[in-house]
Structure formats: C-alpha cells, structure tokens
Amino acid sequence: PRKGEGYECGIPTRGESMAQFKVGYYLFAILFLMFDVECVFLFPWAVRVKELGGAGLVSIAIFFTILVLGLVYAWRKGALEWK
Numbered sequence: 001p002r003k004g005e006g007y008e009c010g011i012p013t014r015g016e017s018m019a020q021f022k023v024g025y026y027l028f029a030i031l032f033l034m035f036d037v038e039c040v041f042l043f044p045w046a047v048r049v050k051e052l053g054g055a056g057l058v059s060i061a062i063f064f065t066i067l068v069l070g071l072v073y074a075w076r077k078g079a080l081e082w083k
Contacts (some may be wrong), residue, residue: 027079038067 045052045060052059074080 024079024082028082031074031079035067035071038063 041063042060045056045063049056049060
C-alpha cells in the first residue's frame with residue numbers, strides 16, 4: 001500500500017512513474033558540464049594573460065592539453081557517440 005503513495009511532494013502520480021533513460025544521456029550531460037566548467041576556468045587566465053607572462057601561458061597550455069586529452073579519451077571510448 002505504501003508504494004502507491006506520493007513521493008516527497010505529496011502529489012499522487014498519474015500513469016507509469018518509472019521511466020528508464022539510457023546511460024548515454026547522463027554521460028553526455030556530465031561530459032558537457034565537465035568541459036563547460038573547465039572552459040569557465042580559462043576565463044580568468046584570458047583576462048590576466050599579459051600580467052602572468054610566460055609562466056601563465058605555460059600553465060594555460062598545460063591545462064588546455066589536459067582538457068584536450070580528456071576529450072580525446074572520451075571520443076575514443078565512444079562516449080560522444082549518440083546511439
């Protein structure tokens with residue numbers, strides 16, 4: 001009897017409440033958020049690139065290389081394939 005009760009919000013569900021999603025949707029969303037957040041980290045470096053000089057440019061290059069390697073890894077694993 002408790003399985004038919006409303007969950008958290010108190011509103012009873014209508015129809016089938018369990019919908020299955022493919023894991024690929026979640027993986028694609030997590031990859032998007034990960035690369036989006038990493039691009040946000042590039043903004044402060046871009047604003048202060050002249051003040052940071054060569055050391056700042058090297059750190060940006062290292063960060064960007066790691067970002068690209070992560071993208072290549074996800075691509076080779078097939079995480080970006082929409083099946």
